[in-house]
Structures are given as C-alpha cells and as structure tokens.
Amino acid sequence: MDNHWIRFINGESVESEVSPSIYRSWQRSLEYQVDHKLSNQDILSTPRLSERREAQDSLIRAGETVLPYIFSLLGSSNYTVLLGDNDGYIIEAIGDAPFMSRVQKVNLSPGASWREEIRGTNAIGTALRDNAPISVFGWEHFVHDNHFLACWAAPIQNSLGAPIGVIDISGEASRDREKILTIAMMGASMIEKNLRLFELENQLKFYQEGSKLASSLLHQGFLAIDHNGIITNINTLGAALLGRKQEDIIGQLAGDIFSSPKGWMLSGHSQDLQIKERSGKGISSHLKRVVNDAGQSLGAVGTLQITEDPLPMSNTLWIGHGQPTLRTLARASKVASTHSSVLIHGESGTGKEIIARTIHQLSSRREGPFVALNCASLSSSLVESELFGYVEGAFTGARRGGKPGKFELADKGTIFLDEIGDMPLNVQVALLRALQEKEVTRIGDTKTLKIDVRVIAASHKDLSALVSTERFRLDLYYRLKVVTLELPPLRERPEDIRDLVPHFIRKTCESFGSPIFGIQEEVYAYLLAHTWPGNVRELENCIESMVALAEGPILTVADLPDEFQKSVLKTEPVPLLDQQTKHAILYALTQTKGKIAPAAKLLGIGRNTLYRKIKDLDIGY
Numbered sequence: 211m212d213n214h215w216i217r218f219i220n221g222e223s224v225e226s227e228v229s230p231s232i233y234r235s236w237q238r239s240l241e242y243q244v245d246h247k248l249s250n251q252d253i254l255s256t257p258r259l260s261e262r263r264e265a266q267d268s269l270i271r272a273g274e275t276v277l278p279y280i281f282s283l284l285g286s287s288n289y290t291v292l293l294g295d296n297d298g299y300i301i302e303a304i305g306d307a308p309f310m311s312r313v314q315k316v317n318l319s320p321g322a323s324w325r326e327e328i329r330g331t332n333a334i335g336t337a338l339r340d341n342a343p344i345s346v347f348g349w350e351h352f353v354h355d356n357h358f359l360a361c362w363a364a365p366i367q368n369s370l371g372a373p374i375g376v377i378d379i380s381g382e383a384s385r386d387r388e389k390i391l392t393i394a395m396m397g398a399s400m401i402e403k404n405l406r407l408f409e410l411e412n413q414l415k416f417y418q419e420g421s422k423l424a425s426s427l428l429h430q431g432f433l434a435i436d437h438n439g440i441i442t443n444i445n446t447l448g449a450a451l452l453g454r455k456q457e458d459i460i461g462q463l464a465g466d467i468f469s470s471p472k473g474w475m476l477s478g479h480s481q482d483l484q485i486k487e488r489s490g491k492g493i494s495s496h497l498k499r500v501v502n503d504a505g506q507s508l509g510a511v512g513t514l515q516i517t518e519d520p521l522p523m524s525n526t527l528w529i530g531h532g533q534p535t536l537r538t539l540a541r542a543s544k545v546a547s548t549h550s551s552v553l554i555h556g557e558s559g560t561g562k563e564i565i566a567r568t569i570h571q572l573s574s575r576r577e578g579p580f581v582a583l584n585c586a587s588l589s590s591s592l593v594e595s596e597l598f599g600y601v602e603g604a605f606t607g608a609r610r611g612g613k614p615g616k617f618e619l620a621d622k623g624t625i626f627l628d629e630i631g632d633m634p635l636n637v638q639v640a641l642l643r644a645l646q647e648k649e650v651t652r653i654g655d656t657k658t659l660k661i662d663v664r665v666i667a668a669s670h671k672d673l674s675a676l677v678s679t680e681r682f683r684l685d686l687y688y689r690l691k692v693v694t695l696e697l698p699p700l701r702e703r704p705e706d707i708r709d710l711v712p713h714f715i716r717k718t719c720e721s722f723g724s725p726i727f728g729i730q731e732e733v734y735a736y737l738l739a740h741t742w743p744g745n746v747r748e749l750e751n752c753i754e755s756m757v758a759l760a761e762g763p764i765l766t767v768a769d770l771p772d773e774f775q776k777s778v779l780k781t782e783p784v785p786l787l788d789q790q791t792k793h794a795i796l797y798a799l800t801q802t803k804g805k806i807a808p809a810a811k812l813l814g815i816g817r818n819t820l821y822r823k824i825k826d827l828d829i830g831y
C-alpha cells in the first residue's frame with residue numbers, strides 16, 4: 211500500500227485510491243512545502259512549554275482524568291494518549307514507557323507542534339485543520355519517518371464548535387483498529403463536557419460574587435433563599451435588621467429564622483410577606499420567585515424592610531439601666547419624696563439636668579413648674595435679676611412693668627441651678643438668704659414674696675475645693691448639699707450605651723422626620739471602646755451625626771465619625787497579644803451588652819481580673 215504514497219510523491223494521480231481527507235491533506239502538505247523525507251521541527255523550549263501549559267490550564271485540567279481513562283480502555287501496551295492545543299502543540303502525554311521513547315524519536319511528545327504546515331498529513335494536525343475526527347495509518351502520514359505510526363485524533367471544540375484542542379491516540383501502524391477513533395472521539399467529548407462544567411462553575415462564581423457585591427451596595431436589606439428553603443445570601447443591612455450576624459443566617463433554613471405562618475414559601479411569582487422576626491420586630495419582605503426555563507422554582511430573592519419600630523420606646527426622662535445608674539436613680543427617687551435641697555455632681559453632659567427633672571417628676575411638686583437656670587451662662591448682674599426678678603425702673607434697661615425672677619416662676623415647683631460653682635459671691639449671699647427665709651425680693655422692690663421652691667443645684671466642679679479657695683460660700687454649700695447625688699461618667703456605665711443609643715436614634719429620626727433607623731451590632735463594639743469625654747451629650751451628638759450622614763436605614767460602622775473608628779484600634783503600639791485580649795474583651799462586652807459578670811464568665815476569667823484587664827489595657831470602659 212506504500213505504493214500510493216510513493217506514486218503521489220512521484221507526482222502521479224492517486225486521488226481515487228486514497229481517502230478524500232488524506233488526499234486533500236497530502237496536497238496541502240505539498241503546498242506547505244513539507245519535506246516528505248524529513249519534516250521541519252517546531253519544538254518549544256521548556257520555559258515556553260510551561261507558559262503554553264499555563265495558558266491552557268483549563269484544557270489540561272479538563273483532560274486530567276480523561277487521558278488515563280482513555281488509556282485504560284485501550285487495554286494493551288504500545289499506545290500513547292496525547293493532548294494538543296489548538297496550534298497542534300502537544301501539552302500532555304501518557305502511555306507505555308517503551309513506546310513513548312520510540313515516538314520521542316519523531317518528537318511525538320510534549321513541546322512539539324504537529325500542525326500540518328510543519329509535519330504534513332498527521333492525525334493531530336489534520337484533525338485540527340479539518341475540525342473533524344480522523345485516523346491516519348502508516349503511509350498515510352505525509353512524512354516517511356512517521357510511517358511506523360497509526361494515529362486517531364478528534365478535535366476538542368468550544369461551545370461554538372470551534373477547535374480549541376485535540377486528543378490523539380497513537381500506536382504502531384500494524385494496529386489498525388477502527389473503534390479506536392470512537393474512543394478518541396469519546397475522549398474529546400468528555401473533555402468538552404469538563405470544560406463546560408468549569409465554565410458553569412466560573413459563571414456561578416461570577417454571579418454569586420456579583421450578587422454579593424451588589425447586595426452589599428444596596429441601601430436596604432437583601433435576602434436570597436434557594437428552592438430548599440435555605441438562606442443563601444443576606445446582606446449586612448438585612449442581617450442587622452434581624453439583629454443577627456450574616457454568618458449566623460446564611461445556610462439556615464428560612465423557616466428557622468422567620469416565624470411567618472407561610473414561612474418563605476411563595477405561591478405566585480412574587481409576594482409581599484409580613485414576617486415576624488422571633489425577637490418580635492416587624493419586618494416586611496418583598497420576595498420574587500426565580501424560575502428556570504421549565505418554570506420550576508429555583509428559589510426567591512428580595513428585600514427586607516422594618517415595618518414596626520425597631521427600637522424600644524421609653525416613657526421616662528432618664529434612659530439607662532446599668533448598675534451605677536440604677537443606684538443613682540434609686541437615690542434620686544428616695545430624695546424626691548423629701549423637701550431637701552439636692553446637690554448633683556457630675557462631669558459635663560452626664561445628665562445632671564435630666565436627673566433634676568426626674569426628681570421633680572417623682573416628687574409631689576410634679577404638677578408645679580420646673581425652672582432651670584444656668585449660672586455660668588450669665589453675667590454677675592444678670593444672674594441676680596434672673597433669679598429674683600426686678601421692678602419697673604429698677605435699673606437702666608429694666609423692662610416696663612418689671613419681670614418676675616426664676617424663683618417666683620418656680621413657686622410650688624423646683625428650681626434647677628446648673629453650674630452653681632460659677633455663681634458670683636454676692637449672688638450666693640442673696641441665694642442663701644432666699645433659701646433660709648423662703649422668700650425673695652425683686653431688685654428695686656421693698657416688699658418680699660413668700661416662695662415654696664425646692665432647689666436642686668448642680669456642678670461639674672468640686673464645690674468643696676471652691677469653698678477651700680473661698681470662691682464658694684461654706685454656709686451655702688452646706689445648705690445645698692443636704693443630699694448629694696454623684697452622676698458617674700458614661701465610661702463607667704457602658705451598659706447605658708445600649709439603652710441610650712436606640713433612644714437617641716429614635717429622638718433624632720423623629721426630629722428629622724425620617725423613618726426610624728436600625729443599628730448594626732458591630733457599631734456597639736466601637737461605641738463601647740470610646741472614652742466619652744463629652745459623656746451622654748457627646749453620644750447624642752455622635753448618633754445625630756450618624757443619622758444625618760447615614761447612607762441607608764441601618765447605622766453601620768462606616769457611618770461612625772472617624773475618631774470613633776480609631777477608638778477600637780487605638781491600641782498601637784500595644785503588643786499583639788494585648789491587642790487580641792482587648793478585642794476578646796470588647797467582643798465579650800458587646801455580647802453581654804456591657805455587663806461585666808456575664809462577660810467575665812464568657813471569657814472564663816474572674817470579674818476582678820476582667821476589671822483589671824480593662825484598666826490595664828485602657829479599654830475606655
């Protein structure tokens with residue numbers, strides 16, 4: 211049969227005697243000027259072969275299990291199974307060692323290109339050229355050196371049908387077995403299926419990551435539930451609405467998270483569900499069913515919004531129920547039932563006026579007026595006229611008809627004198643007289659007015675120190691401090707932060723006329739780590755600015771002012787171990803809503819140890 215090849219090489223017409231695809235390929239080989247005695251070589255250097263293999267990574271991975279499987283089907287030795295890329299370069303080869311070293315002589319091995327232009331008619335090159343399976347036996351190879359081979363190759367196609375690689379089985383020329391071509395074709399089809407699978411996996415990853423990213427950018431809660439009722443995605447806002455962490459929700463059965471009677475089941479294509487979260491918050495969700503082409507349900511995606519107020523409502527003036535606060539409140543309610551003067555001491559912004567109002571409200575005077583005067587905000591002469599009032603013509607600029615003083619206005623009620631430490635000494639004398647005599651005289655007047663007023667004074671300064679430097683009268687000091695109340699700074703009552711924050715969110719939203727915001731749990735870790743030099747007033751301002759600048763209906767860590775963001779991290783240059791301890795403590799405190807004893811239990815340490823660590827690590831607690 212070699213005859214046909216010899217006659218063709220010698221220029222005779224053998225067209226009708228050889229298979230058409232082989233004949234066409236022989237002719238192309240002539241056009242390419244392939245030397246039938248010794249073909250050109252195109253062999254990649256090792257680094258270039260590595261590059262090519264890297265570029266064809268998915269093709270190699272797709273063939274990883276297929277090549278050995280195909281080889282096992284051949285059932286006997288003297289075969290090699292090869293994987294080629296779309297340029298005909300062999301990138302993978304397995305086979306019998308003796309046969310592989312034989313074919314190595316004609317470079318039928320990784321790195322060599324077997325495209326037709328180089329090697330003339332051969333299974334790899336011709337299958338790629340024709341984009342069709344082909345068998346090339348012995349003398350059908352255009353180059354004489356390859357006549358000892360029998361090869362079967364099938365192109366590997368992409369989803370559009372274009373060749374992207376080739377699988378080849380080569381054996382000895384004597385092995386003319388028709389079914390081997392079918393095996394090669396099966397190998398190509400298996401590799402194609404693997405490639406499609408990779409593509410689908412990548413697409414799935416792309417959509418999953420894309421939907422995660424898109425949902426994180428949403429300014430409302432986002433929820434995805436698969437057809438098994440498992441929550442596959444919820445964004446941070448959605449998790450915050452449910453008062454849980456994302457990782458605690460994803461992977462859970464929707465029916466376990468929501469206690470809606472209908473659960474997550476959807477009858478139509480979309481449906482609004484009023485779902486009651488187990489903590490009692492009202493959440494409305496608008497879920498849309500996702501279906502495949504056959505109309506089968508794949509799951510549901512949608513949004514979550516708050517329908518009921520997420521924040522607890524409080525009727526009392528004073529917010530906060532931490533232990534130090536409860537002690538102060540208990541003392542305040544005791545003193546409310548007496549007629550004694552009260553002296554409140556506390557840093558600025560700790561709520562001195564609020565506690566004064568609380569005492570007033572709890573007292574029998576609650577129907578009477580509560581009148582407040584900040585002594586630090588007025589000049590010496592004004593303080594006196596504000597306190598006691600004046601008659602017409604008492605001084606230049608005095609109002610026609612005169613003006614009643616705060617004491618008169620507070621008759622049968624309570625007067626709150628804030629920043630009493632700033633009261634001028636001459637006014638202190640008049641105040642003392644008024645307290646002792648229970649009567650006041652308007653400036654410029656001769657007659658006295660009987661008054662029934664309870665005095666509550668407050669100062670952020672240490673009045674006893676002012677007494678010792680004679681800036682405050684001792685007798686007045688004793689008159690005022692019948693009962694003293696110490697208001698602890700906010701940093702000493704972090705439990706209150708948990709109560710104050712929702713209160714201030716509500717207050718701010720109401721004044722802005724906006725819907726009530728929720729707050730992400732993580733924010734508390736930052737708020738608890740802050741030292742609050744401005745106390746409750748600072749906290750109120752912080753929440754107000756967060757609500758004003760928030761991007762969505764849930765306050766997140768990103769909404770915190772910059773200096774707060776740093777407060778949790780303000781540990782450097784604290785060593786790593788300390789930093790970890792600090793974070794563990796903050797985490798435990800967040801979990802226990804600031805309560806020391808349960809936090810200590812959670813951390814497995816004693817209460818005193820926890821107090822010491824908080825102090826040592828300057829946790830600002």
Ligand SMILES: Nc1ncnc2c1ncn2[C@@H]1O[C@H](COP(=O)(O)OP(=O)(O)OP(=O)(O)O)[C@@H](O)[C@H]1O
Binds near residue numbers: 747
């Ligand atoms: N326990 C609390 N509950 C609710 N709001 C509070 C509480 N404590 C303080 N606030 C709020 O914080 C702000 C400061 O409170 P307040 O004026 O009573 O503090 P203060 O100690 O009198 O401050 P200053 O000494 O600077 O006058 C106010 O807006 C008040 O409403």
